[in-house]
Amino acid sequence: MTQVEAERLVELAKRRGFFLQSAGAYGGVSGFYTFGPQGAAMKRNVEATWRDRFAIQEGHMEVDAPTVLPEPVFEASGHLDGFDDMLVECPECGESHRADHIVEDTETGIEEAESLAPERIEEVIAEYELVCPTCGTGLAGQAIEQFNLMFETTIGPGSSSPGYLRPETAQGIFIEFPQLAEYARNQLPFGVTQIGRAYRNEISPRKSLLRVREFSQAELELFIDPEVDEPDLSAVGDVSARFYPAKAQDCEGGGVIETTIQKAVDNGIIADPWIAYYLGVAAEWYQRIGLDMDRFRFRQHRPGELAHYSEDCWDAEGDVSDPGKEPDWIELGGFAYRADYDLSKHDAHSEEDFTVFKQYDDPVTVEKPTVDPDMSYLGPEFGGAAGDVADALESLAEDTPDAFEGEDVTVEVGGDEYTVPVEKTGFAVEEMTESGEHITPHVVEPSLGIDRALYTALDHAYREDEVDGEERTYLSLPPEVAPTTVGVFPLMDKDGLGERAHEIADDLREAGFAVTYDDSGAIGRRYRRQDEVGTPYCVTVDYDTLEDGTVTIRDRDSTDQRRVAVEDLAATVEALVAGEETFATL
C-alpha cells in the first residue's frame, strides 16, 4: 500500500467498477465498500472457487446463517466480554491506550486484565499510579472507555431483546451444531462451511478494502474426534509453500522456509496434521485465484498471539507492496485448532447437547453404583429438602460408593446434615452395558477473508506494459475469477459484422460464459478496455468470418491472436479456461 501502484489499482478499481467507497453522495462512510459490476462478478467467482475447493471437493456441507443473532449467543462465545477494548485517554498528550495492557505491563502482578471490570482497572491505575506510556503523565482518575467492536441492534420493538451483527460467521455454525450433527448422521468427522458477511465496528478502517467494517468471510468448521480422526495428508503433501515459523520471527534474520506440506510436517514445522492439511488446501486455492505465491506465506502465531484455547495457529499472508519495495504483509486468513472450546461453551450456556455419541467397537460392561431412594420415606422425613437429599445420595453413590456400606448414610445439603438408613436409599451396584460415550468434537477452523483475497488477487494481477509503443494496463487474472471471460467485437459495425458478432456473443452466453459485447470506437480501444478488467480472451468478427466462418481470438497477456472456426469457439474457450489447452499451442 501507500505506493504508487496501489493508488493506481484503487483508481482503476473505482473507474472500472471493481469497488468503490459506499454512500459517496452522502459524504461517504468509512469502512464500507460497494462492489461494482466487475467486482461483484469477480467476488462471485472467487467465492465459487472457494466453495468448490473447501466444500464440494472436500464433501462438506454449506449453510447460510443469519447475520443478526441474539445476545446470549455472544455471551456464550465470549465476544461480549472479550471483544471489547478498554481504552484510557491521556489527559496530557491525548493518546489513547489499551487500559488492560497498561495494567498488565507493570508491577501490578496482573497477567490477564481483559476480564477485569473497568472500575477495577481504574482502581488499579490509581493504586499503582500508572502513567501514560507515551508521555509519562499519570492516568489516575481518567475514565475507562469501553469500546465493543460488535454492532449492536435490537430484535423486535423495544430494547428488551438485544442482538448483535455477527463479528465472524463461525458462531452461526456452532450454535446449530446439534442439528448439523444430525444432518451428518452423527458421524465424525464432518465439515460445515459458510460464506457470508461479518461486521466489526473498527476504530479506524484503513487501506481501502483491507480493513473494513463489513466484509465477507469464508469459513470451514471441521468437527473431528481428536482421538481417531486424521487427515489424508497425501492429498496435499506435495503442495509447496513458504512457511514463517514462530521461532524464525523471534530471532534476527529468521528465515522463511519454502518446502512442501509433507516435509513441513515431518520436520515439525507444523505441529498439527489437520492444520497442515488445510494450509495445503488453502495454498492451492490462493494460487488458483491468482496470487503470486512468491508473495505469499504462512506465518505461525507467536506464543503471545495465540488465543488461550488454541495450541497452534497459522495465518495466510499476502504481500501487497509495490515490486521492489519492502514487503507489506496483510493477513488473508487464519488456521486454528480450536479444540472443544466453542462447542463446550455453547453446551454450557444453552439447553442443547453439543456432543456426539461415540459408539465403542465393543460394548463394555461396568459395575455402576446406583440409588433409587424411597421417596415415601424421604418426603415425610425431610420435607422440602427431600429432593435435594435424593440428588446428594445419587452423587455420593457415584463418587464414594463405600459410604453405603454401613447402616446409615449421611449427606450434606445446604449446610445441614441428613442421615438416611441405607435400606431406604435403594443403593445397589448394577452391571451396566455401555455401548459408547458422548464426546465433544474438536474443531479445526480455516477462516478466510474474501475481500482481502480479492484485493490481493487484483494487486498481484496488476500489470503495466507496452504494446506497439503504447502504454497498456491489464489485470492478469485467472480466467476462472475474471469478471468477464470473453469479449466479442465486430471489427466494424457494418456490412453485417455486427449482426454476426451478436450471434456469436449469444451463442457463447448460451454455452455459459460471461460475455461482453462491444462495438464502440476503434478495435484497439476495445481490447484495452477488456485488458483493464482482466478479460482473458477477446473474439473479433471480421470480413473473413463472413467468408470462411472463422474468428480471431486474442490472448490478453500476450496480445497474440489465432484464427478459430466459429463452431469450435465455445469448446476452445472452455479448454483454455480449464487449462486443458494453452494459447501458445493453439
Added chain:
RNA sequence: GCGCCGGUGGUCUAGUGGUAUGACAAGAGCCUUCCAAGCUCUCGACCCGGGUUCAAUUCCCGGCCGGCGCACCA
C-alpha cells in the same frame, strides 16, 4: 481516537475573494479491414455546515471523507 497533510466533472488535474483550466474517459456523428489514431459536436465538478465579506470553491472554525504516522486489528 490523536497528530500531520489533503478533498475541483466518472478519473487525473490547473487555478481563483467576483461560479473554474486541461487531459483522459463517456455519448452522437464522420472516418477506419485488428491493438487507447484523426476530425466535429455533446455531457459533466469546486465534500458538508457555520463564520467573515457586498460577494467564499478560495480565508477562518467545525464536521465528514481520504492518505500517512501513533494506537487498535478479539
